Amino acid sequence: MTGKKILFSLFFALFIVPFSAIAAESSHSNDSTVSEDNTKSEIKAYINHHLEDSYDFSIWHAAGLEFPLPIILIDEGLHVFSSSKFHHGETVAESNGKYYKIHNNKIYRTDAEGTITMGEYYHPTQVKPLNFSITKNVASIIIFGLIIFLLFRSFAKSYKKGPIPNKIGRFLEPLVIFVRDEIAIPNIGKKHYRKFMGYLLTVFFFIWFLNLGGMTPFGIGVTNNIAVTFCLAIITFIITTFSGNKNYWGHIFWMPGVPVPMKIILAPIELLGIFIKPFALMIRLFANMTAGHVVMMSLIGLLYVFTNWFARGAFLGLTLFLSIIELLVAFLQAYIFTMLTALYFGGAVAEHDDHH
Amino acid sequence: MEKLLDKFEIGLFFWQTFLFLVLLFLLRKYAWKPILNSVINREESIREGLESAEKAKEQMRQLKEDNKVLLAEARMEREQIVKEAREAKDKMISEAKDKAKEEGAKMIEAAKAAIQAERNAAVNELKSQVAELSIEIAEKIIKSEVSSDAKQQEIISAAMKNANLN
Numbered sequence: 001m002t003g004k005k006i007l008f009s010l011f012f013a014l015f016i017v018p019f020s021a022i023a024a025e026s027s028h029s030n031d032s033t034v035s036e037d038n039t040k041s042e043i044k045a046y047i048n049h050h051l052e053d054s055y056d057f058s059i060w061h062a063a064g065l066e067f068p069l070p071i072i073l074i075d076e077g078l079h080v081f082s083s084s085k086f087h088h089g090e091t092v093a094e095s096n097g098k099y100y101k102i103h104n105n106k107i108y109r110t111d112a113e114g115t116i117t118m119g120e121y122y123h124p125t126q127v128k129p130l131n132f133s134i135t136k137n138v139a140s141i142i143i144f145g146l147i148i149f150l151l152f153r154s155f156a157k158s159y160k161k162g163p164i165p166n167k168i169g170r171f172l173e174p175l176v177i178f179v180r181d182e183i184a185i186p187n188i189g190k191k192h193y194r195k196f197m198g199y200l201l202t203v204f205f206f207i208w209f210l211n212l213g214g215m216t217p218f219g220i221g222v223t224n225n226i227a228v229t230f231c232l233a234i235i236t237f238i239i240t241t242f243s244g245n246k247n248y249w250g251h252i253f254w255m256p257g258v259p260v261p262m263k264i265i266l267a268p269i270e271l272l273g274i275f276i277k278p279f280a281l282m283i284r285l286f287a288n289m290t291a292g293h294v295v296m297m298s299l300i301g302l303l304y305v306f307t308n309w310f311a312r313g314a315f316l317g318l319t320l321f322l323s324i325i326e327l328l329v330a331f332l333q334a335y336i337f338t339m340l341t342a343l344y345f346g347g348a349v350a351e352h353d354d355h356h
Numbered sequence: 357m358e359k360l361l362d363k364f365e366i367g368l369f370f371w372q373t374f375l376f377l378v379l380l381f382l383l384r385k386y387a388w389k390p391i392l393n394s395v396i397n398r399e400e401s402i403r404e405g406l407e408s409a410e411k412a413k414e415q416m417r418q419l420k421e422d423n424k425v426l427l428a429e430a431r432m433e434r435e436q437i438v439k440e441a442r443e444a445k446d447k448m449i450s451e452a453k454d455k456a457k458e459e460g461a462k463m464i465e466a467a468k469a470a471i472q473a474e475r476n477a478a479v480n481e482l483k484s485q486v487a488e489l490s491i492e493i494a495e496k497i498i499k500s501e502v503s504s505d506a507k508q509q510e511i512i513s514a515a516m517k518n519a520n521l522n
Contacts, residue, residue, distance in 0.1 A: 053368060073365075131367040138371040145379045152387035159394035163401070176391055197392060198384035206376065226360055227369040229377060 043301030050297055051221055051290065052105050055083040058354065059218050068160035070138055074101065075109060075129030076084045083133070100129070107131050137228070144209050152205075179204050179338060181277040192349040196342065199239060203232060204338040213329030214289060215323070223333070224289035226282070233282035241274070244348040251347075277344055281337060287308045287331050290324050463464055 059065040068084035075098060084095035089102035090170055092114035100107050102116040108126035110116060116124045119276060150166055158166035165173050179201050184193040210228075213220040235255075251269040255263050299319045303312050497511040 051366065100514070131365065132370060133367055134371070135365075137368055138375070141372060141375050145375055147384055149379060149387070152383060152391070156387045156390040156394075159390055163394065163398040165394075173391070173395070177395060180395075194392075198388045200382060201388050202376075202380045202383050206379065225365075225368060227365050228362055228372045230364070231369055231372040235373075235376070286462060 021252050023085040039304055043304065046301065047297040051224060051293055053137045053225065054105070054116075055102065055133060056088070057139055069136065070134045071100075071107070072132040072134065073107065073129040074132065075127070076340045077175070079129070079184060081244075092113060101231065107133070120348070129319075136220070137222050137225055138208040138220075140210070140213060140222050140302065141228075144206075144213055144220075148205055148209055166286055174318055175205075176201060183335070183339050187346040188349065191345060192345075196243075196345050197238070199235070199340050200342055203236075203341060207232070207337055208331060208334035211289060211333060212327075215326055223243050223285055223287065224293055226286050229282040231327060232236045232285070235279035236281060236344060237275075238346045240278075243345065245295045245351070247351055281340055285333055285337055288329060292329055296322060296326060490515075 046081065055066040055071060056069055068082045069082050071079070071081050071085075071093070073079040073095070077096065078109075079095040079098065079100075081093060081095045085091070085095075086100075086102055089105075090109060092112065093100045094112075099110050100114050101110045101116065102108075103116050103124055106126055106128060108116060108128055110126055116126055118124060141335065151172065153171035154166055155172050158169050180193070180197060183201055183204070184197055188196055207223055210220070210222045216221060252274065253267050255266045255270065258266065299315055299322060302315050303319070306315065308311055493515060497515060498508075500511075
């Protein structure tokens with residue numbers, strides 16, 4: 001299949017399937033007489049469900065297209081079992097003599113009856129085992145990681161036949177060159193950019209592909225998860241810190257070119273800045289993707305709130321329009337994350353006092 | 357913030373970090389390195405190709421200029437040669453003419469001298485023949501007229517009258 005066809009089918013899937021999915025989801029309650037409030041709370045639950053991670057891979061809940069995923073818990077020993085034991089969180093799962101139950105999407109150790117006692121602020125008092133389960137998000141990361149790797153591997157291999165890459169390569173190569181020429185070189189400089197290219201390219205395509213994955217009807221919202229963006233931000237932070245040269249640290253602890261009292265004032269600010277920068281990276285990506293999903297899902301939800309066909313048509317148009325905007329945002333956020341990462345790397349390896 | 361922390365899953369973080377690092381390592385080794393190297397090599401070869409094309413163009417221009425100069429030189433040389441040849445021809449012709457004239461004059465001179473000599477010789481021979489003839493006549497006269505003195509006298513005077521030729 002050519003890249004064009006893949007793109008087209010992706011678009012198709014993007015616009016058609018979410019509606020059918022949500023229609024199926026709400027249809028079982030729609031046949032009976034449902035009040036408007038019911039629909040609203042249903043939509044809210046649906047959005048929350050969409051944003052949250054889950055323990056089984058559900059492509060189309062109503063059609064039964066669901067796959068259980070492995071649960072891995074560390075609780076006085078290793079517990080590995082299939083998520084089908086929970087029956088979508090409705091029952092208690094037993095493993096090696098211990099009982100577990102899902103509450104608010106988290107796994108708690110309970111007794112055989114699955115009683116959960118609430119403490120302060122509705123936080124359960126039960127023991128929370130270390131949860132290393134292969135959740136839907138983890139599975140998505142594995143799938144997309146494989147897709148990215150295989151795509152770029154075949155692209156890289158095609159160079160063996162000649163200087164012109166294969167069909168996938170002809171689409172991806174300009175993006176690779178874009179990352180190099182528009183992100184890495186202007187921000188890091190020609191001298192040092194080579195050693196950061198691997199991370200910049202990986203982070204760019206990882207975020208972009210997963211953002212796009214989040215827009216598919218499978219609801220793989222990985223980049224709208226704080227743990228994922230935190231991981232990316234902390235890697236950026238570690239690389240920046242370890243590649244920082246004398247000049248970089250000099251600018252943080254003893255800012256050149258300003259009077260001594262200012263140096264003393266600036267040092268803690270700059271030191272704080274080291275942590276704020278990756279923190280902002282983390283929040284920006286997380287918030288943008290989450291907001292995008294909430295808006296998209298709300299608009300789709302609104303289609304079911306209104307009974308007026310004119311309003312429905314308007315919201316359908318708006319949803320389509322926002323889908324296209326979200327496609328742009330998916331790329332833009334990957335670009336911004338990579339760009340700022342490159343900027344921080346550039347600051348860490350800069351050699352002259354020519355940037356203020 | 358608290359909600360955010362509540363949403364933070366250590367398990368997901370662990371897997372994300374692990375998988376991302378694995379992906380980073382694999383892509384670096386099997387994708388980015390060959391891709392970037394190929395791209396850089398290709399760009400290098402394109403740059404070199406352009407440079408060599410530019411150089412060839414420059415060489416071509418130089419060659420054309422050289423050709424022009426050479427052509428002009430050749431033309432000038434040809435003109436020079438033609439001019440020289442013409443001059444040589446003219447000189448040769450005039451020289452030949454001079455020589456011919458000289459030769460002619462010499463020949464005429466020689467002919468004149470020869471004619472003069474021949475004439476002199478002819479005159480001399482004539483003189484001697486006349487002398488012989490006179491002697492023969494004289495002999496004959498003497499033979500026939502010797503008998504009478506009067507006759508002899510008459511003959512001699514008549515002969516003398518006729519002999520006044522020269």
